[in-house]
Amino acid sequence: xxxxxxxxxxxxxxxxxxxxxxxxxxxxxxxxxxxxxxxxxxxxxxxxxxxxxxxxxxxxxxxxxxxxxxxxxxxxxxxxxxxxxxxxxxxxxxxxxxxxxxxxxxxxxxxxxxxxxxxxxxxxxxxxxxxxxxxxxxxxxxxxxxxxxxxxxxxxxxxxxxxxxxxxxxxxxxxxxxxxxxxxxxxxxxxxxxxxxxxxxxxxxxxxxxxxxxxxxxxxxxxxxxxxxxxxxxxxxxxxxxxxxxxxxxxxxxxxxxxxxxxxxxxxxxxxxxxxxxxxxxxxxxxxxxxxxxxxxxx
Amino acid sequence: xxxxxxxxxxxxxxxxxxxxxxxxxxxxxxxxxxxxxxxxxxxxxxxxxxxxxxxxxxxxxxxxxxxxxxxxxxxxxxxxxxxxxxxxxxxxxxxxxxxxxxxxxxxxxxxxxxxxxxxxxxxxxxxxxxxxxxxxxxxxxxxxxxxxxxxxxxxxxxxxxxxxxxxxxxxxxxxxxxxxxxxxxxxxxxxxxxxxxxxxxxxxxxxxxxxxxxxxxxxxxxxxxxxxxxxxxxxxxxxxxxxxxxxxxxxxxxxxxxxxxxxxxxxxxxxxxxxxxxxxxxxxxxxxxxxxxxxxxxx
Numbered sequence: 001x002x003x004x005x006x007x008x009x010x011x012x013x014x015x016x017x018x019x020x021x022x023x024x025x026x027x028x029x030x031x032x033x034x035x036x037x038x039x040x041x042x043x044x045x046x047x048x049x050x051x052x053x054x055x056x057x058x059x060x061x062x063x064x065x066x067x068x069x070x071x072x073x074x075x076x077x078x079x080x081x082x083x084x085x086x087x088x089x090x091x092x093x094x095x096x097x098x099x100x101x102x103x104x105x106x107x108x109x110x111x112x113x114x115x116x117x118x119x120x121x122x123x124x125x126x127x128x129x130x131x132x133x134x135x136x137x138x139x140x141x142x143x144x145x146x147x148x149x150x151x152x153x154x155x156x157x158x159x160x161x162x163x164x165x166x167x168x169x170x171x172x173x174x175x176x177x178x179x180x181x182x183x184x185x186x187x188x189x190x191x192x193x194x195x196x197x198x199x200x201x202x203x204x205x206x207x208x209x210x211x212x213x214x215x216x217x218x219x220x221x222x223x224x225x226x227x228x229x230x231x232x233x234x235x236x237x238x239x240x241x242x243x244x245x246x247x248x249x250x251x252x253x254x255x256x257x258x259x260x261x262x263x264x265x266x267x268x269x270x271x272x273x274x275x276x277x278x279x280x281x282x283x284x285x286x287x288x289x290x291x292x293x294x295x296x297x298x299x
Numbered sequence: 300x301x302x303x304x305x306x307x308x309x310x311x312x313x314x315x316x317x318x319x320x321x322x323x324x325x326x327x328x329x330x331x332x333x334x335x336x337x338x339x340x341x342x343x344x345x346x347x348x349x350x351x352x353x354x355x356x357x358x359x360x361x362x363x364x365x366x367x368x369x370x371x372x373x374x375x376x377x378x379x380x381x382x383x384x385x386x387x388x389x390x391x392x393x394x395x396x397x398x399x400x401x402x403x404x405x406x407x408x409x410x411x412x413x414x415x416x417x418x419x420x421x422x423x424x425x426x427x428x429x430x431x432x433x434x435x436x437x438x439x440x441x442x443x444x445x446x447x448x449x450x451x452x453x454x455x456x457x458x459x460x461x462x463x464x465x466x467x468x469x470x471x472x473x474x475x476x477x478x479x480x481x482x483x484x485x486x487x488x489x490x491x492x493x494x495x496x497x498x499x500x501x502x503x504x505x506x507x508x509x510x511x512x513x514x515x516x517x518x519x520x521x522x523x524x525x526x527x528x529x530x531x532x533x534x535x536x537x538x539x540x541x542x543x544x545x546x547x548x549x550x551x552x553x554x555x556x557x558x559x560x561x562x563x564x565x566x567x568x569x570x571x572x573x574x575x576x577x578x579x580x581x582x583x584x585x586x587x588x589x590x591x592x593x594x595x596x597x598x
Contacts, residue, residue, distance in 0.1 A: 199532035238591025241584035285540035292537025
């Protein structure tokens with residue numbers, strides 16, 4: 001089987017490293033036999049924008065071959081589009097000129113409704129995907145073998161998506177040892193608005209509010225004594241600004257919906273504080289304390 | 300010198316472990332010589348509410364001696380009150396019956412205005428203090444040697460605080476290898492409202508808003524795919540409810556002030572999203588990205 005990767009950054013590079021590792025594992029013989037294409041040879045073919053990144057991808061072992069030319073992927077059974085959201089549609093347009101019509105295209109964009117709506121009419125064997133993994137760093141240098149292991153990987157097929165295409169993407173994702181989920185693009189976008197995009201804006205608002213303190217002595221002191229609580233709560237709000245802007249642009253409606261509910265929650269807490277309604281504060285903090293482990297576990 | 304500790308929980312226990320370790324270090328000979336009381340013998344004396352905790356404190360090496368009786372501390376040159384905020388005043392009242400008038404009392408409460416205002420008239424040699432260290436766990440079992448090393452430790456003397464008392468607390472805190480800061484109780488409370496108490500309510504609001512999503516399928520999906528972004532942003536809001544309630548009760552005014560500013564910030568982001576004002580979103584996210592390292596560094 002030939003797996004194509006377009007975009008050799010953190011996600012594309014990690015995908016390549018992890019798939020090539022899986023292909024080399026004897027213990028994966030069983031799973032590999034189920035994959036389409038040549039069963040005696042599995043390759044990862046990468047397409048990057050710059051020659052030096054392509055060379056680095058091969059040197060790092062993230063791809064078997066790499067090129068700046070999309071034609072490299074003409075033999076691909078499946079292609080992962082690992083570019084920023086804004087260029088996915090134009091990448092699929094280019095891919096369509098080279099791929100066999102049997103080939104499956106999937107993406108790794110963190111918002112799904114707009115991508116799936118735009119790409120599905122262009123390529124019937126398209127399956128929207130979203131691996132929920134990342135690091136604070138970006139670029140091929142940050143790529144990690146095993147980045148997706150144990151992490152959620154959401155596929156968002158729609159009514160017209162061929163089951164065979166979903167099965168193929170699922171089989172390849174299983175090689176990454178991700179936890180696979182399937183849902184509609186709409187449900188995906190609402191869920192990530194809650195647990196991924198809302199946190200970014202909640203967290204950015206925290207930093208921004210602190211910066212608005214006009215007494216510079218207080219700001220200096222606050223900065224000197226800020227500790228793990230501030231570090232954790234501010235992390236995603238102080239992250240990559242392009243990512244945050246992308247979430248806002250592509251998932252605006254679901255994000256706004258979550259932000260409205262969040263503002264209401266802030267108002268409720270503010271009113272409780274104003275009225276010294278300690279019972280409401282206590283009940284809320286007990287509920288959040290109890291509910292958090294149903295969302296996440298601390299390491 | 301005899302150091303007393305009232306309250307043998309996480310902070311009191313860690314303080315005892317760290318001070319006894321420092322007392323045993325030959326390399327600290329110089330610093331120890333500057334301390335008051337007997338220079339040939341340094342002891343940590345603990346007072347706990349329960350016999351078994353007192354026994355455990357001695358067994359763990361957190362104190363040389365421990366008792367449920369406050370009279371154990373009659374020889375103390377300095378006493379650290381490491382109890383919850385609500386009982387600090389009554390502990391100082393009890394201590395006043397046993398301590399020499401030269402003895403210095405300090406506390407470790409995370410809010411300072413109310414404590415300093417209440418205790419200073421009762422004991423002139425009182426210095427408000429706040430070690431900015433902790434763990435997710437509580438109780439003596441969670442106590443750690445070195446918990447305060449490299450962490451901020453804020454002292455909040457007022458105009459009437461004897462310089463000698465501040466010097467003594469500073470000298471003992473230096474044994475912990477903390478980063479020592481001094482400011483007014485008011486400035487302390489405003490600063491911690493920004494970097495410690497506001498984050499708790501921002502973070503609790505996030506969890507609470509997610510729980511308000513009425514589509515249970517979305518909540519289940521969100522919980523399944525929640526990742527490091529949600530984990531970090533929700534951590535302090537899902538923490539110990541008593542601590543959060545204590546912040547709200549004792550630092551209500553400064554917290555409300557920060558929450559008002561924060562709500563304004565949320566409103567500004569919501570309006571920008573509604574108006575698709577991507578420039579404002581981008582500028583804000585760039586500012587928060589640039590500003591965060593001035594507050595905290597990731598490990």
